[in-house]
Structures are given as structure tokens and as C-alpha cells.
Amino acid sequence: MNMAKLEIQQSHIRLDWDVQRPTYSFEPGHAEVEITQQPAEMILNRTPIKLTIDQTQCWADMDLKHISQRIAEAAADGKQSILAYIERVTLEGEQLGAIENTGNTIRQIAANNAYPKSSQFKYGNVPGNFSLRFAFTPGELNMDWKIGGATIDVRSVPFHHSYEKGSITYSIPQRNEMHFQVVGGKLDTGY
Numbered sequence: 001m002n003m004a005k006l007e008i009q010q011s012h013i014r015l016d017w018d019v020q021r022p023t024y025s026f027e028p029g030h031a032e033v034e035i036t037q038q039p040a041e042m043i044l045n046r047t048p049i050k051l052t053i054d055q056t057q058c059w060a061d062m063d064l065k066h067i068s069q070r071i072a073e074a075a076a077d078g079k080q081s082i083l084a085y086i087e088r089v090t091l092e093g094e095q096l097g098a099i100e101n102t103g104n105t106i107r108q109i110a111a112n113n114a115y116p117k118s119s120q121f122k123y124g125n126v127p128g129n130f131s132l133r134f135a136f137t138p139g140e141l142n143m144d145w146k147i148g149g150a151t152i153d154v155r156s157v158p159f160h161h162s163y164e165k166g167s168i169t170y171s172i173p174q175r176n177e178m179h180f181q182v183v184g185g186k187l188d189t190g191y
Contacts, residue, residue: 004185022166038148
């Protein structure tokens with residue numbers, strides 16, 4: 001007996017997916033520092049020591065005088081001698097003019113002028129003590145600093161990161177299907 005059979009073919013759904021993993025990259029930030037240093041400058045101002053020694057009086061004490069000093073001393077001695085002479089003559093004139101005084105005035109004046117004056121002797125060092133004169137000006141040293149300083153330049157490079165989301169892509173290469181087919185025998189379908 002040739003019977004018709006119903007043949008069923010079924011295909012199941014097939015699901016495919018493609019996974020893109022997420023990616024993350026990170027570059028840390030950093031700083032670039034540039035330092036320029038100018039050197040310090042030291043400025044010295046020096047005033048030299050000054051020592052002045054004057055030996056003029058020492059040489060004068062040894063009678064080794066400059067001509068201008070000799071002339072000045074001779075002029076001073078001459079002036080003193082003239083003044084002493086004028087004083088002596090004036091006193092003698094007053095003595096002679098005072099006739100009311102008793103005594104022999106002329107003999108007394110002659111006696112005073114006849115004998116030289118007594119000389120005085122002094123002991124001393126040659127050159128004399130403290131005849132050397134000196135002056136001393138101390139020197140000075142002034143220091144001044146000119147600070148050069150430093151120039152600091154900082155450039156900051158920020159961090160950089162990038163993130164790409166992951167994704168999943170689905171595809172259905174095959175769907176659910178069912179196929180019916182009559183196989184063998186005769187099937188009367190026309191009623």
C-alpha cells in the first residue's frame with residue numbers, strides 16, 4: 001500500500017554575534033620644568049688705606065730746613081728783634097724822661113746794656129719728641145651683591161585618556177523554519 005507520508009523539515013534559529021571589547025588607553029600627564037639661573041654678581045668697592053708721614057719738623061730740628069721755612073723764621077726773628085728794640089728804647093726813654101727820679105739813670109741804663117743776657121741751656125732729643133707727624137685714614141671695603149635669580153618655566157602636559165565602548169553585533173543567519181512535504185502515494189486533494 002502506497003500511502004502518502006507527510007515529511008516535516010524543521011530548521012532551528014541560529015544566532016551569531018560579534019563582540020567588540022571596550023578599549024581604554026591612558027597616558028599620564030607630566031610637567032616639563034626649565035630652570036635658567038643667572039649667577040649672582042659681587043661688586044667690591046675698595047677705598048685704599050692712606051698713611052701720610054710728615055717729617056718736616058724732624059728735619060727742622062736737625063737744622064735741615066727748607067728755604068721757605070728759613071725765610072719765614074728769619075722774618076719772624078727780625079720782627080721780634082725790632083719789637084724788642086722798640087720796647088727797650090721806649091723804656092729807656094721813659095727812664096730818662098722821668099727827671100723826678102733821683103739817681104744816676106744813664107749809668108744804670110749803660111750797666112743793663114753792657115753785660116750780655118745769660119743763656120739758657122735745654123736738654124732735648126734731636127729730632128724732638130713728637131716732631132714726626134702722621135695721619136692715618138683706614139681703608140674700607142664695601143661689598144654689594146646683585147642677585148641674579150632664577151627663571152623657572154613650568155609647562156604642564158595634561159593626562160590623556162581615550163575610551164571606546166564595546167559593542168555586540170547580533171545577526172541571525174538562519175531563522176526558524178518548518179517545511180511540510182508530502183512524499184509517496186497519492187493524495188487526492190481535489191474534493
